[in-house]
Amino acid sequence: MNRTTRIMFGLLMLAFSSAGFAGADDKCLTCHESIGGKAVDLFKRDVHHAKGISCAGCHGGNAQSDDMEKAMDPKAGYIGVPKGDDISRVCAKCHGDSGRMKQYSSHLPTNQIENLRASVHGKLSTNGKERIVQCTTCHDAHGIVPVKNPGSPVYPLNIVKKCTQCHANAALMRTYNPSLPVDQLDKYRTSVHGMRNAKGDAKVAECASCHGSHDILSVKDTKSSVYPTNIPSTCAHCHSKAEYMKEYKIPTDQFDKFSRSVHGVALLQKHDLGAPACNSCHGNHAATPPGVQSVSKVCGTCHALNADLFSSSPHKKAFDDRKLPECETCHGNHEIIVATNKLLGVTSEAVCSRCHNESQNVKGFATAKAMRGLIDSLESREKRAIALVNEAEQKGMEISEAKYKLRDAHQARLESRTMVHSFNEARFQDVVNKGIVVSASVSEEATQALDEYVFRRVGLGLATLAITVLAISLYVYIRRLERHQAMGGK
Amino acid sequence: MNTFWSRLYSWADERVKLGGLVEYMGKKYVPVNRHSIWYYFGGVSLFLFIIQVVTGILLLLYYKSGELLAFESIQFIMAKVRFGWLIRSLHSWTANLFVLTAMIHMFSVFFGKAYRKPRGITWITGMVMFFLALGFGFSGYLLPWNELAFFATKVGTDIAGAVPIVGKPMMVFLRGGEDVTGATLSRFFGFHVALLPGIFTVFLGIHLLLVQRQGMSEPLSHGDSPDTERKTMPFFPNFLLRDMLFWLMVLNLLAILAVFFPWELGKKADAFASAPAGIKPEWYFLFMFQTLKYIPGKILFIDGEVLGILVFGLAGFLWLMVPFWDRKSSRGETNRLINYVGIFVVFYMIILTIVGWIV
Amino acid sequence: MTSEVGPNGEQETRRGFLRYLLGGGLVASLAAVLYPIMAYLKPPQQAEVEVTSVKAGKVSAMEKESGIIVRFGNKPVILVRNAAGEFRAFSATCTHLDCTVQFRKDMGLIWCACHNGRYDLNGRNVAGPPPRPLDEYRVIIQGEDISISKKA
Structure with missing residues (x-):
């Protein structure tokens, strides 16, 4: 910038506000430099200083005057050190005005202050007068540099420290939300993200990557980027970008797979908040893939019965020895689809056949084959019972009793699916038999109802026949009688 | 065989003097004309009543009244009792056919002006029985305690409650309280199996006695011809056998209806559930129900519904009293007004019933 | 009855035949009417309708910390009595995959055997796969009798 344009610019600025234009003639800085102080040193490195904004830009007053009285006269707009919400208001004077920001050829967004006010930091207050967080809380007051500058307190490698200034301080956090944990930093440092971040990788996720910066919302807010239904897409923001993830050499299709999985469908389509999102298995602040031996514990937090059965089954040791991840080996990880009977047994689609075949692990081969046979038989019997009940119902037969009993067959089938994880034929058979017995009695009742249906029609036919014979003969009888009467009998 | 029957007859005759009755019956003749077909509807109504x-x-052997068991006991009758489905379906179908045949009987009498002197009392007793039959239908409809019946009863008693002055107490009396509850069910059960049958039997007795005493009425146009030209047939056995033939056909029809269209039970009534869509009363109330729907909310300061009910009440009363104000027919003159009124009523009922059914 | 002698034998046989037909038809029709009635009168296997649905039992018959399944129409309802002696009733159909839940005294909660779904005694899903709480039913206690009805 040459001098003329600076003057032009300055005049323009004066016309707009009381904010002082200073440039080379920033008298505030000249005087305060002679007094010395940290703020002055820092401000000289400040991006605002580089853009030609004087101290008076924030503090007010007349930057052109070297008379202290005049320069710091409240009548000239001097406000001293802004306090509380005034701090953010001072920043917003420019940062909330796209016109002004353009004058400084800045392309920064101008909605930060709105976002901040709507955020959990902007809404909460302990003393009722000022918000918890002002712009300076994170960006500092003097010596502000662009976020991409490694010197910035909000630069990815520094931001963790910045956030935890408050968030790791139990005494402070208690004053706002006593139930909020303060161990996020410790957890973060154990995560893959945290470890890489500590090593100087600015690309990995830090606090703001998931929680947002100015627009941080409570996790309970449905619009929050870390609300359960939003988590998958938040994670996918980086993890689905092949280009971005290239150097880490990990797959980038987890989100697509998850979306297709039974969990993804439940969470994203049915909005079942109990369904797991990425963090349910990987952890959030301590995000790391679960270890091979702990998969069943992770899945077991919800699928407890299956996990318990698995852990006490012979497969537990066999899997551990071979370093096979527990649930995942058969069910997959991100793309877990609804388990069907096809998974069980010895056919080529069955997962059992990956380890068990006629020559290898023969005992399991026989068990798998037998179990598949049992569950198929239960399923077909249940289906038959349902079909018979439906048919009887459709024909208008009263069959609510049998229909009620069908619940038990359904329950036995579901229990048997769980019992598969014991990999114990006898226990499995017990549960299956329960269902088979119920299905059989339901089928029998339904069959009886259908027989009754036929019986009613046959009975009606016979009754109609009898009545018709009687009616016709009565008719003939009446005619004969009347013919006799007409002939003169009467 | 014959000796057995004649010995039985003389045994009874010696004790209760059957002779006079048999002689009387033997002399009873039924007029034969082109309207004779209508004479059978009284008899078939009687047959349906017997069913x-x-x-x-x-x-009654298996039904249990009360909120807790009414629905379940009907379910039990339909599912567990042998032929329970048949008995229940028959009862429901017969109820509807009974109202229908009684209605046909009533209109045939009306158009034939058979209510004219000396048969005024017969007409009145018949009309009372018809109203009682509607009462049977209304009270019986609730007894299975299913959703539709529950709400239909609610609506029905609400309408009764809209009648000025007497309406509210009447509604409370019918419901056995402010609302349709288990108390209503107990009450309707009492009406249906004890109160109504008792009253009905008395009127039926009078009605049948009068019919036997006075014989069948003939249309006015036939009254002029001399006695010798009138065609008749003996009541016994000719007319009675024809009656039987008709009854047999009706019985068979009922059996077919019961087997092929078993009466639905629906869902158990739940006072807290919202009313299901398409609540409709039984078809014979439908024309009134539909009319009340079409009456605007207010007509000259009077509530539309109240007006409708009053009009129906008045019309019913006039209809009941027709023998007393139709003096022309009693004098043996042709009264065209009666025909026009009757035709209007028939068409009105048919059209609004159809509209109510479709809408 | 009329008992005239017919003009010839052929007519005689026809009359005889008609009589048989009339008699036979009458007997058969009577049978068709009476058979269902007699069968109906015969007491059924289960002699009377069971007290089901809403009547759930007696207060004294239920210990504290216990639960029973009651049939409510075509759905099971679980009636539980907590340690404080209060009664609560919930739909016994697990919200996960429609199994029937049960009361577990050792756990002090309502438990589903199929996938270890757990609900607290307020019906809230507290662990395992169930996505929703159990629907609550109303418990009405009149003297000694407990009855259950649907919530408004």
Whole structure:
């Protein structure tokens, strides 16, 4: 910038506000430099200083005057050190005005202050007068540099420290939300993200990557980027970008797979908040893939019965020895689809056949084959019972009793699916038999109802026949009688 | 064989003097004309009433009144009792056919002006029985305690409650309280199996006695011809056998209806559930129900519904009293007004019933 | 009855045949009417309708910390009595995959055997796969009798 344009610019600025234009003639800085102080040193490195904004830009007053009285006269707009919400208001004077920001050829967004006010930091207050967080809380007051500058307190490698200034301080956090944990930093440092971040990788996720910066919302807010239904897409923001993830050499299709999985469908389509999102298995602040031996514990937090059965089954040791991840080996990880009977047994689609075949692990081969046979038989019997009940119902037969009993067959089938994880034929058979017995009695009742249906029609036919014979003969009888009467009998 | 029957007859005759009755019956003749077909509808109504008595008593063996068990006991009758489905379906179908045949009987009498002197009392007793039959239908409809019946009763008693002055107490009396509850069910059960049958039997007795005493009425146009030209047939056995033939056909029709269209039970009534869509009363109330729907909310300061009810009440009363104000017919003159009124009523009922059914 | 002698034998046989037909038809029709009635009168296997649905039992018959399944129409309802002696009733159909839940005294909660779904005694899903709480039913206690009805 040459001098003329600076003057032009300055005049323009004066016309707009009381904010002082200073440039080379920033008298505030000249005087305060002679007094010395940290703020002055820092401000000289400040991006605002580089853009030609004087101290008076924030503090007010007349930057052109070297008379202290005049320069710091409240009548000239001097406000001293802004306090509380005034701090953010001072920043917003420019940062909330796209016109002004353009004058400084800045392309920064101008909605930060709105976002901040709507955020959990902007809404909460302990003393009722000022918000918890002002712009300076994170960006500092003097010596502000662009976020991409490694010197910035909000630069990815520094931001963790910045956030935890408050968030790791139990005494402070208690004053706002006593139930909020303060161990996020410790957890973060154990995560893959945290470890890489500590090593100087600015690309990995830090606090703001998931929680947002100015627009941080409570996790309970449905619009929050870390609300359960939003988590998958938040994670996918980086993890689905092949280009971005290239150097880490990990797959980038987890989100697509998850979306297709039974969990993804439940969470994203049915909005079942109990369904797991990425963090349910990987952890959030301590995000790391679960270890091979702990998969069943992770899945077991919800699928407890299956996990318990698995852990006490012979497969537990066999899997551990071979370093096979527990649930995942058969069910997959991100793309877990609804388990069907096809998974069980010895056919080529069955997962059992990956380890068990006629020559290898023969005992399991026989068990798998037998179990598949049992569950198929239960399923077909249940289906038959349902079909018979439906048919009887459709024909208008009263069959609510049998229909009620069908619940038990359904329950036995579901229990048997769980019992598969014991990999114990006898226990499995017990549960299956329960269902088979119920299905059989339901089928029998339904069959009886259908027989009754036929019986009613046959009975009606016979009754109609009898009545018709009687009616016709009565008719003939009446005619004969009347013919006799007409002939003169009467 | 014959000796057995004649010995039985003389045994009874010696004790209760059957002779006079048999002689009387033997001399009874039924006029034969082109309207004779209508004479059978009275008899078939009687037959249907008898079926109702029989099936009703049978249902009583297993039915349990009360909110807790009414629905379940009907379910039990339909599912667990042998032929329970048949008895219940018969009872429901017969109820509807009974109202229908009684209605046909009533209109045939009306158009034939058979209510004219000396048959005024017969007409009145018949009309009372018709109203009682509607009462049977209304009270019986609730007894299975299913959703539709529950709400239909609610609406029905609400309408009764809209009548000025007497309406509210009447509604409370019918419901046995402010609302349709288990108390209403107990009450309707009492009406249906004790109160109404008792009253009905008295009127039926008078009605049948009068019919036997006075014989069948003939249309006015036939009254002029001399006695010798009138065609008749003996009541016994000719007319009675024809009656039987008709009854047999009706019985068979009922059996077919019961087997192929078993009466639905629906869902158990739940006072807290919202009313299901398409609540409709039984078809014979439908024309009134539909009319009340079409009456605007307010007509000259009077509530539309109240006006509708009053008009129906008045019309019913005039209809009941027709023998007393139709003096022309009693004098043997042709009264065209009666025909026009009757035709209007028939068409009105048919059209609004159809509209109510479709809408 | 009329008992005239017919003009010839052929007519005689026809009359005889008609009589048989009339008699036979009458007997068969009577049978068709009476058979269902007699069968109806015969007491059924289960002699009377069971007290089901809403009547759930007696207060004294239920210990504290216990639960029973009651049939409510075509759905099971679980009636539980907590340690404080209060009664609560919930739909016994697990919200996960429609199994029937049960009361577990050792756990002090309502438990589903199929996938270890757990609900607290307020019906809230507290662990395992169930996505929703159990629907609550109303418990009405009149003297000694407990009855259950649907919530408004």
